[in-house]
Amino acid sequence: QSALTQPRSVSGSPGQSVTISCTGTSSDVGGYKYVSWYQQHPGKAPKLMINDVSKRPSGVPDRFSGSKSGNTASLTISGLQAEDEADYYCCSYAGRYTFVFGTGTKVTVL
Amino acid sequence: EVQLVQSGAEVKKPGESLKISCKGSGYSFTSYWIGWVRQMPGKGLEWMAIIYGGDSDTKYSPSFQGQVTISADKSISTAYLQWSSLKASDTAMYYCARSDGVSTSDYWGQGTLVTVSS
Numbered sequence: 169q170s171a172l173t174q175p176r177s178v179s180g181s182p183g184q185s186v187t188i189s190c191t192g193t194s195s196d197v198g199g200y201k202y203v204s205w206y207q208q209h210p211g212k213a214p215k216l217m218i219n220d221v222s223k224r225p226s227g228v229p230d231r232f233s234g235s236k237s238g239n240t241a242s243l244t245i246s247g248l249q250a251e252d253e254a255d256y257y258c259c260s261y262a263g264r265y266t267f268v269f270g271t272g273t274k275v276t277v278l
Numbered sequence: 279e280v281q282l283v284q285s286g287a288e289v290k291k292p293g294e295s296l297k298i299s300c301k302g303s304g305y306s307f308t309s310y311w312i313g314w315v316r317q318m319p320g321k322g323l324e325w326m327a328i329i330y331g332g333d334s335d336t337k338y339s340p341s342f343q344g345q346v347t348i349s350a351d352k353s354i355s356t357a358y359l360q361w362s363s364l365k366a367s368d369t370a371m372y373y374c375a376r377s378d379g380v381s382t383s384d385y386w387g388q389g390t391l392v393t394v395s396s
Contacts, residue, residue, distance in 0.1 A: 169339060169340060169341070171322070171324075200380075202380055202381050202382070204381070204382040204383070206323070206383075208323075213373055213386040213387065213388055213389055214315075214323065214373070214375075214383075214386055215386070216382060216383065216384050219381055219382035219384070220381055220382070225384065255322075257322060257323050259323075259325070259382075259383070261380055261381070264337060265311070265328055265335075265337040265379050265380070266325070266328070266337050266338075266339060267313070267325040267328075267383075268325060268339075269315075269322065269323045269324060269325055270322075271322055272322035272323065
């Protein structure tokens, strides 16, 4: 199981949109509809932002959206806000009740 | 309210053993899995292993198989992560998280910082 590949960093100005990619293989991202995204602020535990590729848990702002095409999943943050500055990790089911995380992306709000 | 409360920070020497815990409340412990995640200093999240609260069925990442052992005591809704002989490279924050076993990890513990130093 190799970590899913994410860009090291992305940035945008307040109000802009940013998209984070998450590339895996047909054994994880491409093979299942179970990709989730987590937000982690410094010194805090991760927080679930998206599950099942594109579902938003209750309380997550609708400016966060997810999608998938083939072996690549994506998280889009529309209308970027200062509080969105954090690290973001994708995570995919990899079969037999195992999971694999992405390498992580630092989102900077300019 | 669903909560996962982890045991406190630990400072250990190389070669020592350690068992940290994660207590679930506010939900049926036996109907969910508990996963463990490592985050080394300044690094990303790594999925380690998962255990089913109902029957203690366990699954390990190949990277962590044989390096750690997970267990659970459903009578007290608590999952455990243990090492028999710690190494300096085990220094990290360890998180537990509730999972449905397939889709997602929706609730997370606050993390347990393990420091291994001579």
